Amino acid sequence: MAEKANEPPVMKAAGFKRETILxxxxxxxxxxxxxxxxxxxxxxxxxxxxxxxxxxxVFDEWLxxxxxxxxxxxxxxxxxxxxxxFFWAALIGVFxxxxxxxxxxxxxxxxxxxVATQVIPKVALVPLFIVWFGFGITSKVIxxxxxxxxxxLTNTVLGVKSIDEGHRDxxxxxxxxxxxxxxxxxxxxxxxxxxxxxxxGIVLAIIGAIVGEYLGGNTGLGHLLIQSMNAFxxxxxxxxxxxxxxxxxxxxxxxxxxxxxxxxxxxxGAQPR
Amino acid sequence: MSMASxxxxxxxxxxxxxxxxxxxxxxxxxxxxxxVADGELLVLLGPSGCGKTTLLRMxxxxxxxxxxxxxxxxxxxxxxxxxxxxxxxxxxxxFQDANLFPxxxxxxxxxxxxxxxxxxxxxxxxxxxxxxxxVGIAGFERRWPRELSGGMRQRAAIARALSxxxxxxxxxxxxxxxxxxxxxxxxxxxxxxxMETAKTIVLVxxxxxxxxxxxxxxxxxxxxxxRIDRIVDVPFARPRDLTLQASPxxxxxxxxxRARLAEIG
Numbered sequence: 001m002a003e004k005a006n007e008p009p010v011m012k013a014a015g016f017k018r019e020t021i022l023x024x025x026x027x028x029x030x031x032x033x034x035x036x037x038x039x040x041x042x043x044x045x046x047x048x049x050x051x052x053x054x055x056x057x058v059f060d061e062w063l064x065x066x067x068x069x070x071x072x073x074x075x076x077x078x079x080x081x082x083x084x085x086f087f088w089a090a091l092i093g094v095f096x097x098x099x100x101x102x103x104x105x106x107x108x109x110x111x112x113x114x115v116a117t118q119v120i121p122k123v124a125l126v127p128l129f130i131v132w133f134g135f136g137i138t139s140k141v142i143x144x145x146x147x148x149x150x151x152x153l154t155n156t157v158l159g160v161k162s163i164d165e166g167h168r169d170x171x172x173x174x175x176x177x178x179x180x181x182x183x184x185x186x187x188x189x190x191x192x193x194x195x196x197x198x199x200x201g202i203v204l205a206i207i208g209a210i211v212g213e214y215l216g217g218n219t220g221l222g223h224l225l226i227q228s229m230n231a232f233x234x235x236x237x238x239x240x241x242x243x244x245x246x247x248x249x250x251x252x253x254x255x256x257x258x259x260x261x262x263x264x265x266x267x268x269g270a271q272p273r
Numbered sequence: 274m275s276m277a278s279x280x281x282x283x284x285x286x287x288x289x290x291x292x293x294x295x296x297x298x299x300x301x302x303x304x305x306x307x308x309v310a311d312g313e314l315l316v317l318l319g320p321s322g323c324g325k326t327t328l329l330r331m332x333x334x335x336x337x338x339x340x341x342x343x344x345x346x347x348x349x350x351x352x353x354x355x356x357x358x359x360x361x362x363x364x365x366x367x368f369q370d371a372n373l374f375p376x377x378x379x380x381x382x383x384x385x386x387x388x389x390x391x392x393x394x395x396x397x398x399x400x401x402x403x404x405x406x407x408v409g410i411a412g413f414e415r416r417w418p419r420e421l422s423g424g425m426r427q428r429a430a431i432a433r434a435l436s437x438x439x440x441x442x443x444x445x446x447x448x449x450x451x452x453x454x455x456x457x458x459x460x461x462x463x464x465x466x467x468m469e470t471a472k473t474i475v476l477v478x479x480x481x482x483x484x485x486x487x488x489x490x491x492x493x494x495x496x497x498x499x500r501i502d503r504i505v506d507v508p509f510a511r512p513r514d515l516t517l518q519a520s521p522x523x524x525x526x527x528x529x530x531r532a533r534l535a536e537i538g
Contacts, residue, residue, distance in 0.1 A: 166372040170433075173333055173366040174386050175358050184389070188376040265376045265417050 053235035061239040075243060077219040081137055081209035082251070085144025086202050093149050093201070094194060097156025098186075107157075114153070122146055123211050130216040140212035140220065147208035148201035152194070159193025160186055192266045195259050202251045210244065221247075280347045282441055282473040283309035283332060288341030290327050290499075300498035301327045304341060307492065307501065311346075311440075314467055314474045316488035318481065318530070320538040324499020325477045326445055332475060333366045333443045346440055365434030367444040371426035373418035373433075380405065380414040383432045390437060404432035407469075409462065424455040428462070435470070444476040448483070457515055460486055468511055481530050485523055486513060493530065495537035502537055505530065 035055045041047070042054045049057065065071040100107045126143050133139040163186055171181050213222025221240050228236035259266075290302040302324040309315045317325040330336045332343065334356045343350045348360045373382045381388075383404055384397035392400075405411045408428040410421075418426055427447060434442060447463075448456045460483060467474055478484050484491050488507045495502040507526060509517060517523050 164372070166368055166370050167374060169335060169366070169368060170372050170374075170385075172335055173361070173364070174389055175334075175356065175361045176389050180389055184385070185374070188374070191376075263376065265419075 050232050050234050053238060057235045058238040058242070061235040062242050065236075065239050065243060071224070071243075074219060074221050074224045075247070077137065077140075078206070078209050078213065078221040078244075079247060081140035081212065081220065082144050082202070082205045082247070085141045085146075085208060086148045086198075086205040088141075089145045089148035089201055089205065090152055090198060093152030093197065094156050097153045097194075098160055098190075100153075101157045101160030114150075118150055118154075123208075126211055126215050129212070135217040137217075137219070139216065140209050143212040144205040144208035148205035151200035151204065152197040155193045155197030155200075156190060159190030162193065163189045188263075192259075192263050195255065195263065198258070199252065199255045202255055203248060206244070206248050206251065280311070281308045282311040282313065282346060283307070283475070284342075284344045285332070286342040288328075288331060288338040288343055290324070290331065290336065291339045302331075302338075303498040303500040305499075305501055309473060309475060312471055312473055314476070314487055314489045316484040316491045317475065317477045317494060318479065318484045318491050318534075319494035319499075319502075320479065320496055320534060322496040322499070323494035324496070325494050327499065328494070329443055329445050329475060329477045333364055334361050335366075362437065363440045365437070365439035365442050367427075367430050367434050367442065367447045369446040369449050371418070371423075371430040373426055373429055375418050377418075378414065379410065379416050379418065379421065379429050382418065383429060383436055385433060386436045400436060401432070404435055405429075407435070407466070408432045422455075423451055424459060427451065427459065431463075431466070435466075435472075439472075441473045441475070444474065446477050446479070449478070449480075456480075456483070461515070463487065464512060481527050481534070482518060485527050485530070486515075486518060491530065493533060493537075502533065 038052075039055050042049075042052055053061075100110060122143075125146070126139075129139045129142050129146075133142055167185055167189065168181075171185050176184065209220065210222035210225075213220035214226055217223060221244055225237055225240045225244075228234075228240060285305060285307045287304040287306060288302070289304045290300075292299040292301050305328065317328060319325045327336065331338050332345075332350075334350055337351060337354070337356075345360050346363045348363075349357060350360045351357070373379070374385065377385065380398065380401040383401040384392075387397045387400060402411070402414065405414065408431055410425050410428050410432070413421060413425065413429075418429070421429065431442075431447070448459045451459060463474075463476075464487065466472075476487060485507055491505040491507060493502045493505065494500065505526065509522070
């Protein structure tokens with residue numbers, strides 16, 4: 001044999017471990033620095049707490065939120081609207097994306113509309129959705145879904161179209177059925193693209209849900225934020241922002257975990273070893 | 274090679290290929306007759322545009338010929354526009370790129386054809402491991418393709434093509450992307466596999482040295498349109514080793530091929 005079977009794997013990059021540890025040190029340090037600068041500025045400048053509350057006050061407010069059933073209710077509504085909207089966006093986006101990528105006439109027919117709806121600032125449609133679907137949860141779910149839909153759709157189309165011709169040749173030479181080609185080649189090959197669409201989509205779904213809550217109804221973190229603005233409770237506004245950010249992080253990391261689970265072979269899903 | 278033994282492995286009768294539109298047709302391959310004996314290692318050699326890859330892909334059922342008949346192990350490959358699956362089962366293809374699926378481990382890649390044919394998991398694994406020993410990549414069962422070198426990936430691709438034990442192996446410049454030393458090693462490996470497994474092999478290359486080293490017969494193709502220029506017998510006994518390339522007989526065949534390629538290219 002020209003190549004020994006026990007040679008070390010080729011891809012083990014040197015210094016990889018240090019690169020994964022570094023952000024775990026720098027991120028808390030930078031956050032601490034930011035909070036310190038913020039705290040010092042509030043104390044030394046004498047800025048009004050209605051404009052910029054001290055970090056301590058914001059933190060207390062956030063802890064208070066964590067103990068308030070009402071605040072959890074709002075958080076729950078935002079999460080519900082985000083996830084439900086995202087679920088439908090993911091489902092329809094993936095199926096329509098696969099169809100568009102595979103059926104030429106469907107792509108030609110739908111493409112102008114897809115481009116048009118991409119270009120329209122979709123947030124501007126929120127008042128219309130409220131007129132159509134009311135001030136309840138439905139309009140928020142729809143706004144979240146509409147925003148999350150397009151990155152899922154376009155990434156799915158791209159993923160299915162990016163399938164390697166050489167891989168197709170392999171399946172053709174093996175006389176694979178249409179279903180086998182989909183299940184064994186097209187789906188796994190497009191999965192990294194689809195999950196990237198999910199990653200963008202889930203964040204947009206949160207934005208959609210919150211913007212929906214700004215404009216109508218009396219539930220959700222978006223509503224709570226507007227309410228605190230009207231009441232000049234600036235520290236509550238900051239606390240709501242923290243809560244929103246944490247939800248965003250949680251969803252984003254959940255998709256990241258999904259990637260590591262579903263596409264461990266892919267560079268973006270690779271586990272540090 | 275005893276060319277007269279039984280029915281031929283591959284028989285092509287007047288197969289022809291036109292590409293392109295009605296207004297701008299491209300004649301990729303002029304009507305071609307060719308017979309490949311069972312157990313022969315035939316090399317298709319020629320400059321780019323001579324239709325050697327088109328010819329190989331037609332034999333592999335990836336392209337339907339515009340006209341002509343093809344039979345593999347005595348069976349038609351196409352019947353009324355439909356590829357015949359039992360005929361395809363006699364054919365294994367290896368491409369220039371290994372074309373391993375990056376989401377499957379090496380053993381799952383090698384076992385993929387068996388999985389598509391519904392073979393059970395235990396049997397697939399056993400077969401994949403045996404093939405990995407045969408092609409010299411045992412120990413890499415659970416690796417991803419990106420963790421292997423180019424030469425090892427190509428070994429895995431050969432193992433995949435052998436997994437369902439086809440009678441015929443079709444190889445489209447299988448070592449074209451490898452460096453010279455790996456390529457020499459792979460040529461020796463392929464000869465060993467050829468002698469151990471008694472397959473029929475049709476291999477496309479643009480390397481004269483590779484062609485003369487490996488082939489029982491070399492089919493030299495010329496371009497525009499692609500057609501067979503001549504067929505050269507390579508009489509060296511097997512196993513051949515790399516020192517053969519320095520012998521006057523080897524040089525003579527290689528030089529005459531080079532001279533002819535310069536005329537037709």
